[in-house]
Amino acid sequence: MSDQPLFSLRNPWFGASVGITAAIAVLSAVAGLIWLPLAQPNLKLAGVWDAICSAAGVPRAAVQETGIKPDFKTSNVVMTSEMLTKVNQVSIGRGATLAQRCAICHGPQGVSDAHSPNLAGQFAAVTYKELNDFKTGARVSVVMSPFAAAMSDQDMKDVAAYYAYLPRVPSNNLDTGRPAPVIVVTGAPMRNIAPCGSCHGDVDNKAGSPWLGGQSAVYIKAQLEAFASGARRNDISQQMRNIARQMTADEIDQVAHYYEAQP
């Protein structure tokens, strides 16, 4: 037995096994790479070679199509989780000077009761993105747009760094005993609403999502309604518009008051 040749055509096992395996491979390749693609009317193939390339997954030039451009400006800020996380003392100092013009609404310490956002301790990337969007027109505000229009990219980074440097001040409406609404903790999966806390703190924080603790309930509510109505649309890939549109008026009220009461 041991002197029988294995890899030899005199060994019937060799011929049969290689032959059968090769036949199945060839037949399945012919069916999968030629016959089936050609049998599909929608593929519009130029010939056998085109069919093989298509079925083998060779990238093909995309069909030229005229993309639909929105009739409004979209945000051009690219968010990354590392963005503006490195502390730069010079930048903070410059930002402190620049921020004097912001103090009338946002407070000298970045906190105010004017229903404008509290900026003390806000993530730098968040403040920077909003300023940028005001400047480009992706977000529109009669108050903020003129301020942002005159700011350079470095100005915006400096102001953002300064506000990120300021300590968060406990809200006047602090109430940590307040139970978290369901929408904050678990979202509403069937309406495609992720838990608020999974991006805005509590559970996790995602790049570009502002810290909401202590923000004015009036402001939060106004922004959610603006997202829902489409009046505000500088959220990347409609992340907040898709969520706000699915929220009930009651839920918007709940989260606004919940976050206002958080540290």
Added chain:
Amino acid sequence: MLINKRLIAAHFWLAFIVFGVALVLGAWQMFVRSPLNAWHFNPEFYYRSVTAHGSAMGYVFPTLIAMGFGYAITEASLEKELVGRRWAWVGFFLVAVGAVVAMIPVSLGLASVLYTFYPPMVGNPFYYIGVVMVVVGSWIWVALMVTNFVIWKRENPGKPVPLAMYANVAGSLLWGWTAVGAALEILFQILPVALGLKSTIDAGLARVFFSWTLHAIVYFWLIPTYIAYYTIFPRAIGGRLFSDAMARISFILFVVVAMPIGVHHLFADPQVGAGFKFMHSVFTGLVALPTLLTVFTICASAEIASRLRGGRGAFGWIGALPWSNPIMLATALSLVMLGFGGAGGLINMSYQLDATVHNTQWITGHFHLIFGGAIVIMYFAIAYDLWPHLTDRALDSFGLMRTQLWLWFIGMIVTTFPWHYVGILGMPRRMAYYDYANPAISPQALSVTMSAIGGFILLLSGLLFLLVLIRGQFGARGEAGAYRFAVPLHMPERIPVALNSFGLWLALMVGLTVVNYGFPIAQLMALNETSVPAVYVGAGR
């Protein structure tokens, strides 16, 4: 003739301890995402648990069983001491230490990537390093099995290698080759990113590499079960194996076609062409062949045993089988689960039907029924059969064994049948949370509750199993005699060289790999700009 009993027993014990821990996690997972639990836990814990459960049950437990059983087969069937005992211990400790190294970051929440890795998710490097250690430990086993096989053949020229050893080497060669895919993925795709040398990953290519491992790993898990079908079952019920050659052909078919079929796990992925998906689908269909051969041979072997015991009639012989024998019971229950699981598998492997069940709980149900059911119940049988030979003590809690096996079967059916059903309803897998109050999901609540109860039954059965083994360690001392495998109806005196060696089959295995995987991998490697930013799991907490 078992000589290195401590080595073999160490593998089995560690395997079953890991199994016990992972089983508890599994039952907890079933509970927390069922309607029995009100939503009050961090979903991150769920993914930690799933990662630990999958890694333990997928990588550590069956690998240790295959290794331990492989050493037992080598000594018992070749009737000589294992060559390379020290290396075997090295392999064992690599697996044991690797398992711990992998589980630490998982339990800290630093690697909740699930056991299939799911790039572009990237976890703590020690998780992957631990998995690599487990695989390297098992490769030592592969090398030892091949070495012992080659040495025996040289010492016994012209003699057929005993079936159990032939099948055992088939399983080790299959694993040796199929583990290469995941190894390539970890070493060249994931680890550089996990270690911070790169921040982008070619997720598509990484997943193709993983599919290289992902399907044949199931057959690596399956081979000890099939060895038990062919070489333990007929002997345990007092019969004979119907055909030695048919058994060899089944194992050879697994070696050749079990591996180049993994792309059927990527039917919904865009990076592989439809033509190659079709080819993989065709070869996946072929893998049903060795299983059908096996079912035929095993049923024929059972019929021989029954007729020797006086069984009569076309179907009357079934009643005359020794049903009180735990091995008989385990094999029958295993074949039933294999039948249902296999039927479901035919749906997953077909390119079109898969679209209806892809990534649903159907898939979870399918692989639990096949692996947790058909395969693991035979691991129990192997342990019951081998234990007296390892401990030199009687293992005679037969009533407890039968109860345990029945509970495992019932538990697995109650777990997986509702899973299949909710999968058809569209319930996604890998989710920590389902809002059963929602009208769209509420019809699934009853089925999910049932499957959670099945999970508890499985947990009970697993505890009973460990109880039987522990009792076996303290049973009455006795001599178990030599460990023997089933004798075929016609003892092979001379067999074709092809059925006694692996050269041809390895050539076909590698050749088919090149045909089915060569172009998709080469193309993905050649394409530029296919990498995406890695998503670091557990970072920044």
